[in-house]
Amino acid sequence: MPRLNLGDYQYDLPDERIARYPLPQRDQSRLLVYSQAHINHSKFSQITDFLPVESVLFFNNTKVVPARILFEKPTGGRVEVFLLNPANPNELMSEALQSKSPTSWKCAVGNARRWSGEIALTKDLGGAQLFASWNNRGEGVVDFRWTPSEIPFARVIDAAGAVPLPPYLKREADVEDRERYQTVYSRHEGAVAAPTAGLHFTAQIMEALQTKGIRSDFLTLHVSAGTFLPVKVQNPAEHQMHEEEIIVYKHNIINLLEGNRKVIAVGTTAMRTLESLYWFGAALHTNPEAPFRITQDSPYAGMSTVSTQHALEALLKRMEQLDTEQLVGHTSIFIRPGYEFKVTKGLVTNFHQPGSTLLLLIAAFVGNAWKEIYREALDHPYRFLSYGDSSLLLP
Numbered sequence: 001m002p003r004l005n006l007g008d009y010q011y012d013l014p015d016e017r018i019a020r021y022p023l024p025q026r027d028q029s030r031l032l033v034y035s036q037a038h039i040n041h042s043k044f045s046q047i048t049d050f051l052p053v054e055s056v057l058f059f060n061n062t063k064v065v066p067a068r069i070l071f072e073k074p075t076g077g078r079v080e081v082f083l084l085n086p087a088n089p090n091e092l093m094s095e096a097l098q099s100k101s102p103t104s105w106k107c108a109v110g111n112a113r114r115w116s117g118e119i120a121l122t123k124d125l126g127g128a129q130l131f132a133s134w135n136n137r138g139e140g141v142v143d144f145r146w147t148p149s150e151i152p153f154a155r156v157i158d159a160a161g162a163v164p165l166p167p168y169l170k171r172e173a174d175v176e177d178r179e180r181y182q183t184v185y186s187r188h189e190g191a192v193a194a195p196t197a198g199l200h201f202t203a204q205i206m207e208a209l210q211t212k213g214i215r216s217d218f219l220t221l222h223v224s225a226g227t228f229l230p231v232k233v234q235n236p237a238e239h240q241m242h243e244e245e246i247i248v249y250k251h252n253i254i255n256l257l258e259g260n261r262k263v264i265a266v267g268t269t270a271m272r273t274l275e276s277l278y279w280f281g282a283a284l285h286t287n288p289e290a291p292f293r294i295t296q297d298s299p300y301a302g303m304s305t306v307s308t309q310h311a312l313e314a315l316l317k318r319m320e321q322l323d324t325e326q327l328v329g330h331t332s333i334f335i336r337p338g339y340e341f342k343v344t345k346g347l348v349t350n351f352h353q354p355g356s357t358l359l360l361l362i363a364a365f366v367g368n369a370w371k372e373i374y375r376e377a378l379d380h381p382y383r384f385l386s387y388g389d390s391s392l393l394l395p
Contacts, residue, residue, distance in 0.1 A: 004236045004337060009363055010354045011374055019383035020169055022180045027202045030382050030389040032373065034366065039376050044200040044390050047348070048208045051392070055346070056215040056261040058252070060195040060270045062222050063186035065097070065154070066161030068173075071119040071132055079119060080110035081132060082164065083157070083192060084225055085245075087141050092328060093190035093222050093245050097154040102145040104135050108225065109142070125159045154189055164192050166228055166386050168353065180387075190222035190245065196386040197267030197349045217255045220247035221269045221331075231355055236336055239357065241296040243332040246273050250325045253277075253316045256343065257309065264346035264394075268358050271344050271365075276331040278342035279304075281311030284318055292329025299339055308342050336360040337367075347393045351377055351384040366395045 023029055027045040035050065042050070051057075067083040086096030088104035096103055109115065118133040128151055135141040146156045163173035163181050173181075183198035185206070209216055226242020233239055256263065256277070265271035276294045283290035283298075285306045306314075319327060337360065347365060351374065352358035363370045373391065382389045 004360075006231055006234050006236050006355050009236070009359050011371070011378075013354055013378075013384060017378070017382070017384045018168060019385060019387040019389075020171060022176075022199070022387045025202075026180075026184075026200050027205055029200050030380070032377055032380075032382065032389070032391040033394075034369065034373050034391065035394040037369065039373065041380060045205065047205065047390075047392060048212050048214065050394075051209075051212070051214055051264065052262050052346075052394075053213055054261050055264050056217055056255050056258075057209065057264050057266055057348075058270045058274060059183070059185055059198055059201075059216060059218050059266045060221050060223075060273065061183070061185050061187040061218040062191040062195060062220050062269075063189045064163065064182055064191045064194050064223075065189050066157055066178075067164045067192040068162040069121065069130070069132075069157065069160050070123070070162070072122045073115065073119050074117075077114060078111065079115045081142060082108040082110075082225065083161075084108060084140075087135075094188065097189050098152045100149055100152055102143060103153055104141050104143050107140055107142045109140065112137070121160050123160060125156065128156055128159065130156055130160050164225070166193065168228075168385060169387070185218065187218070188220050188222075188247070190220075192225050193223040193227050194386065195221070195223055195267040195269045197270075197390065199387070200390050201266070215255065215261065217252055219249065219252050219270065219273050221245070221273045223269055227269075227358070229357075231357060231360075236357070236360055237334075239334070241332040241334045241357065243330050244269075244272075245328065246276060246331055247326055247328050248273065248277060248315075250316070250319050253312055253319070257312050257316070259309070262345045263343055264348065265344045266348045268347075268349055268361050271347055271361070272331060272333050272335060274343040275299075275335060275341065276329075276333050277315060278308055278311045279333070280329060281313075281315040282306040284314040285310055288314075288318070292327055294329070294331040294333050296332045296334035298333065299335075311342070335364050337364045339364045341365065345394075348390060349393065350386065350388050350390055351382060353385065362393070366393055369395070
């Protein structure tokens with residue numbers, strides 16, 4: 001693998017080009033289309049005009065939870081607790097959110113040094129109460145309990161929490177963000193950041209895809225706050241990636257095995273899930289008992305000789321053996337320049353921060369053309385980052 005230099009993946013992003021708020025209509029964002037080394041400019045509402053007819057789009061149907069919770073200490077000071085990942089008694093997101101008994105979560109905590117003992121939420125929760133206390137301060141694990149106990153944790157935080165907007169938006173969430181920071185197809189609660197490439201899609205566009213014969217499929221990756229962690233090392237390969245929970249379904253594998261369709265990921269999270277599927281399938285091909293946990297170095301530990309078809313067939317076989325329609329696993333895959341794509345042939349994505357792991361993924365997918373793509377976006381009035389405009393990349 002070539003040694004990477006973070007400085008090669010930087011560009012000047014003026015602050016005024018960051019979209020602080022969403023457009024009034026989701027599909028009115030701009031769309032930059034990069035296809036076979038050519039760039040076109042359009043509106044997102046016209047995306048079906050640029051998608052190959054024999055395509056299948058994979059969407060991440062995770063749903064953002066209101067993960068920012070503001071507690072008040074007995075002394076009057078405030079502590080902000082940001083939910084990251086469930087820790088105990090269950091590490092699976094879906095089960096932890098439906099818990100009706102005390103639960104522990106890995107959290108990022110603001111004003112942590114001055115917090116000791118149990119603290120309560122003062123916000124009116126419609127008769128419910130929520131309390132928090134340290135479980136393991138060094139590891140950032142917080143215990144939660146609430147009353148009445150018959151309410152699942154998901155309902156409690158829905159009333160208690162705020163939408164966890166990305167820190168670079170530099171503003172508090174408002175009422176509109178509750179709806180606009182979700183995709184129209186969000187279904188499974190568990191993300192603390194939106195799969196923002198999907199924010200441009202509307203029910204009308206989803207119908208237009210079907211009319212044109214473009215297939216849609218849905219998988220799940222619960223986006224973690226680690227997606228915003230900056231790369232602080234000169235060689236990005238040394239950056240420590242975050243781990244995220246993924247759920248894949250039998251119909252995903254069946255669709256992928258229809259090799260006549262061009263696989264297009266809607267968002268970097270969908271791409272990371274699709275590519276992780278290959279590496280899990282390749283592991284199963286060698287070891288039928290392999291765990292579903294893809295590390296950031298899995299693709300770089302050695303060249304895999306397992307074909308994509310054989311890897312996917314191994315996944316399908318595992319599901320049939322377990323008599324299950326879905327598999328739950330974890331991935332911290334790090335897609336960076338030098339990565340060889342196994343599944344994904346196209347990508348719908350927003351414009352990302354300089355020097356970020358997301359930009360490194362784009363550079364891995366389109367090569368040095370990322371510089372031309374971003375230069376074009378900067379030369380035209382494109383809006384950047386989570387609430388910004390979109391691109392369709394078909395290298």
